[in-house]
Amino acid sequence: MSEIKLFIGPPLSGKTDALIEELSKVDPFEYIFIGSQGEFVKFAGNLAAQKIGAINRSAFKTIDQFAVYNVKKAKNIIFADKALKLSILTSVIEEMTSRNLDLPKEIQNEAKIVKHRSTVEKLLSLIDDIKTYMKEEEFKSADTMRDLFIVDVMDKMKAAFEKYHLFDSYDAYKMIADREIEISGKYLFIDGFYDFTPIVSEFFKTVISRFDKVFITATEGEIFQKGTSTILNTLEGFKYEKIHTKFKGSEIARGLFFGSGNGLKIYEFEKATDEIEWVAGDVKQMLMDGKQLGDFEIVVKSENNDYIKKLQDKFEEYSISTSYLGHKRMLQNTVIQQLMLPLRVVTGGYPQDLLISLVMAGFAGVHSEFDLIYDLAHLRRGPLRLSHSGRLKNWMERLDSFEKYLSKKAVLLSNEREDLIDKSALEEVKRIEKLVVLAKDTVKNLFDFLKDFEKASKISAYSEIFEGMINKLTTSKKMSTDDLNAIAEFRTLIFEMENIFNFMGIKEMDNSEYRYYIEMQIKDETYTPEEKADAVRISDLLTSRFNHVPIKIFVDFTDGNYPSFQPNYFYNSVEEEKHFGTNRMMKRLLDDRLDLYTATSHAGEVYMTMPISTQEGVRILPSLYLSELESNFNILKERGPLLPPMSVQESIITYAKSSQSGVVNKEFEHEYGLDLFKRRKVILEDEENLDFCDGLAKKPVSFYKFSTYDQCPMRYFFSYVMEIPQTIKYDLDLDSLELGTVYHNVLRKLISEIGREGLRRLNTELRSKIAETVKAELEKVSFFEMAIFEINLLKLTDTIFNYLCKVELNEDFDLKKRSNIKDYKIYMENKEGQPFVPYKFELGFGMKNSEIDSDINGIKFVGRIDRVDLCNSGVMIVDYKSKNAGDKQQLALYSMIYEKAFDQPVLRAVFSTIENAEVKNVMNREKILEIEDELISGVNSFLESSKSGEFTPKACKDTCRICDFNETCFVRWPDGTFKCPK
Structure with missing residues (x-):
């Protein structure tokens, strides 16, 4: 007869510790440890290793692993x-x-x-x-x-x-319960079970009887009573020693299981965005207060991938690294979606939108401008469903038709009067004609690639096609660890499917049926994402059950998430109870609640947060567990607090964001010494911030900073004092900095390395040279996907081509008439014309390795002169602008810097606008000298005012409308318009 010890007590009473204590006393090769499921077995194994040292890892098994292992060892049958x-x-x-x-x-x-x-x-x-x-x-x-x-x-x-000759877990339990399989051993440890199902009960009755000594646990408590009774019923007929354990949990655990607990706070927020903002801000504050990244866990019950992404993005804004420890659905991974795309195309009638996605994914070779031809040739039009040959014919006919149209267009342009010929349009037509030829090759490659799936019938052929696609993707671009993990699981799934079909004697299958099977298998398949070491953990609820951390934050604590379960598709709850003898819905609710309580109990401090409405204002119900938690902890949910102030600057940001409607928080203003809405200005009076402003004023002055202050001191305050990061908008356009960088670098390379005459000699090759140069620079500053990248490449190539032709390479001007382009090219002295020739480029001053003295009247400046053109009598300063001319004072400053450094007279200074392809604000030497005193006076005033910590906004509708900080700045009226002060 087996000798049995039952360790019974409330949750968190050290039952597992007691088992491990007993386990430490026996030979590591004479015991078996059976746990309820994988995460618990992993937890128990790690705990045993910590307490004992060396353990027999192979002896720690889940109940399924134990049963299946013994059946496979004893019988020549296959596990399903x-x-x-x-x-x-x-x-x-x-x-x-x-x-x-x-x-x-x-x-x-x-x-x-x-x-x-x-x-x-x-x-x-x-x-x-x-x-x-x-x-x-x-x-x-x-x-x-x-x-x-x-x-x-x-x-x-x-x-x-x-x-x-198959069996599953149930069959394994039953065979062991019926003693068809011989089981025996010395020491058996059973832990982690809240209840036994009927078949598990029969299974353990047999297994327990076959071991010399058995150690088992059961949990006491109101919500465990029914489940524990199934464990005790299993032990009926056995003599066992009952050992009671006492509660050792935290105040959180006490409140969950017994009431009167501490350490739980429940906050509600108006919307999920407010909730996410607070969670990230609160973690940031606690990190600044001395907490470590490993002290936190954010628990997400929702499978909404967008919610998790927004949460991670917000943490990134706060410079906090995160690591998701839950399981991601395989179909959420972009690479897996790309791998499934060809099968969807073939079985879905070759839809146009999916075909263009295949081209962009690289399955048809490299054609960087195919999407342009796709739009121009109207490949998106036509029937939604066609066969392989039908769609190929349809697209080739459209490309042929478009090619004929281009040929006619080229003839039409060439036959125009010579003085009216649009050479650039003709060149563009010829360029697109070449792209159409490439597009035809791309389409042929695409449909040749899809032919493998179209003709496939053998199961092994599908596996080989997928393997080839995986190799192509992984060698053509760099994959993240997350992608590689997903691909590994996908590859395993594909070959498991092949083995299954071979086992069942199915050697062939059409592509539609194969898609049916693979989508059924992959639908709920998950993979483990990359885990980062130094990061705040974001876990799903099931993963969190066995994670012990000081602080847990359960987000989105709403109905539908807590509880969440899948109802029985075939029977309602009444029919379920009739069939199963128990209300399965209530059982699922109980299991969900236990998962929540288990995860919550393993923390010393817990926050639960919830939005009360959607972004559209639709109300959201809180979790069904809310009232029970409020009762157990004698608390009520609170309105979510404001973001904890991490500095004076960040506090002002938060206040400005929350006060855009014009509502004044006098307590806040009094606390920070502000009077934002009455006087509509910021005055920093504390020593720390004044020291910071004084430090800014001592740094070399860039004209851009000075100009920012001159336009609006409040904008300068937001940009350089508070250092608010501007929102990056991911759209079809580059931002102003990226755009300016590309323009400057491309023009510098083309004009300095090739020169104007060299560019003229390129003739029809000029556009391709520009495109090559633009592409190299665009790759350095953009993160666009391929289609958007190509759109920008084409747009910037066109812009620079146009600029070069109209400005830099333009010689079509009258020397006798005054014009900006003439003044840009020629310096007239004594009726003799001296051509300006590009001489110096990107001339930096006031920078680390710059040799140019940038000190003017005791003020040190910093910046870069885009270009200096030389003639016999002196030089011309050229400053590039993307679209509009800048402030003339900038040209005056650059002229002063250059003259002092090189002792050459600046005869002219101009703005050259690239997108408008125009020369603007041409200033002669007299005008430059006239502005210099005004400039120095303005800069001195800027330095003194900024040092004082006073920033008075200059608000008016036109400038505020385009300001980067118009949603943060408190100079805002309820009707959304901006007005200049009287």
């Missing part, structure tokens, strides 16, 4: 995992719907209803529940046609298992 069971069940359903079986019509109709892959999976789940929670043959007394259908399906599944 979920993938294999789904395949067999699908075949059974297919047989019942498509073959002439002698079945009642009603049953055949039921089979047709559940034929969809998602329903087949739900049916498998129901069958597993029937086998797990009901006794043998109990379901046979069917009352309805649906019952008869399910009985018939189970009979056919059983027959298929016998045919292929």
Whole structure:
């Protein structure tokens, strides 16, 4: 007779510790540890290793692993995992719907209803529940046609298992329970179970009887009572020693399981964006107060990938690294979506939007401007569904038609009067003609690639195609660890499917049926994302159950997330209770609640946050558990607090953001010495911030900073004192800095390395040279996906081509007439024209390695002169602008710097606008000297005012409308307009 010790007590009473203490006393190769599931076994193994040191890891198994291992060792049969069971069940359903079986019509109709892959999976789940929670043959007394259908399906599944010599976990439990498998051993440890199902109870009765000593745990408490009774019933007939353990948990755990707890706070926020903002800000504040990254865990119940992404993005804004420890659905990964794309295309009628996605993913070779031709040639038009040959013919005919149109267009442009010929348009037509030729090759490559899936019939062929696609993707671009993990799981799934079909004797399958099976298998498949070491952990609830950290924050604590479970697709709760003898819905609710309480109890401090409405203002109900938690901890949910102030500057940002409607918080203003709305200005009076402003004033002055202050001191305050990062908008355009960088670098390379005459000699090759140069520079500053990258490449190439032709290479001007382009090219002295020739480029001053003295009247300046052109009598300063001319004072400053450094007279200074292809604000030497005193006076005033910490806004509608900080600045009226002060 087995010697049994039962450790029983409330949760967190050290039952697992007690088991490990007993385990430490025995030979590591003479015990078996059986846990409820993988995460708990991993937790228990790690705990044992910490307490004991060396342990026998292979002896720690889940109940499934233990049962399956022993059956496979004893019998020559094959274990059917979920993938294999789904395949067999699908075949059974297919047989019942498509073959002439002698079945009642009603049953055949039921089979047709559940034929969809998602329903087949739900049916498998129901069958597993029937086998797990009901006794043998109990379901046979069917009352309805649906019952008869399910009985018939189970009979056919059983027959298929016998045919292929298969077994599943339930069969393993049953064989061991019926003593078909011989089990024996010295020491058995059973832990981590809250209840035993009927078959698990029978299984353990047999297993316990076959070991010399058994150590088992059970949990006491109101919510555990029913589950624990199933464990105690299993031990009936055995003599066992009962050892009571006492509660050792935290105040959080006390409140959860006994009431009167401490350490829990519940906050509600108006919207999810407010909730996410607070969570990231609160973690940032606690980190600044001395907490470590490993002290936190953010628990996300929702499977909403967008919510997790927004949470991670917000943490990134606060410079906090995050690591998601839950499981991601495989189909959420972009690379897996790309791998599935060709099969979707082939079986979906070759839809245009998916075909262009394949081109952009690189499956048809490299054609950087195919999307342009796709739009211009109207490839997006035509029938939504066509065959492989039909769509190929349709696209080639459209490309042929477009090519003929371009040919006619070129002839038309060439036949115009010579003085009216639009050479640039003609060149563009010829360029696009070449792109169409490339597009035809791309289309042929694309449909050749898809031909493999079109013709595939052998199961092994599908595996080979996917393997080739994986190799192509992984070698053509750099993959993240996250992508590689997803690909590894996908590759395993593909070859497991092939093995399953080979096992079942299925060697061939058409592509539609193959897609049906693979999408059914992949639908709920997950992979483990990359885990970062130094990061705040974001976990799903199931992962969090065995994570012990000081602080946990449960976000989105709303109904639908807490609780969340899938209802039975086939039976309502009344029918479930009738069949299973228990209310399965209540059981699922209890399991969900235990998951939450277990995860929550493993923290010393817990926050639960929830939005009360959607972004559109629709109300959201809180979690069903809310009232119980409020009662257990004697608290009420609170309105979410403001973002904790991390500095005076950040506090002002928060206040400005929350006060855009004009509502004044006098307490806040008094605390920080501000009077933002009365006087509409900021005066920093504390020593720390004044020192900071004084330090800024001592730095070399850039004209851009001076100009920013001159336009609006408040904008300068936001930019350089508070250093607010501007919002990056991911759209079709580059921002002003990126755009300016590309323009400057491209023009510098073209004009300095090739020169004006060299550019003229390029003739028709000029555009391709520009495109090559632009592409190299654009790759340095942009992060666009390929289609958007190519749009910008084309746009910038056109802009610079236009600028060079109209400004730099333009010689079509009259020397006798005054014009900006003439003044840009020629310096007239004594009726003799001296050409300006590009001489110096990107001339930096006031910088680290710059040799140019930038000190003017005791003020040190910093900046860069874009270009200096030289003639016999002196030089011209050229400053590039993207679109509009700048402030003339900038040209005056650069002229002063240059003259002092090189002792050459500046005869002229101009702005050269690239997008408008114009020369603006041409200033001669007299005008430059006239502005210099005004400039120095303005800069001195700027330095004195900024040092004083006083920043008075200059608000008016036009400038405020385009300001980067118009949503942060408090100079805002309720109607959304901006008005200049009187």
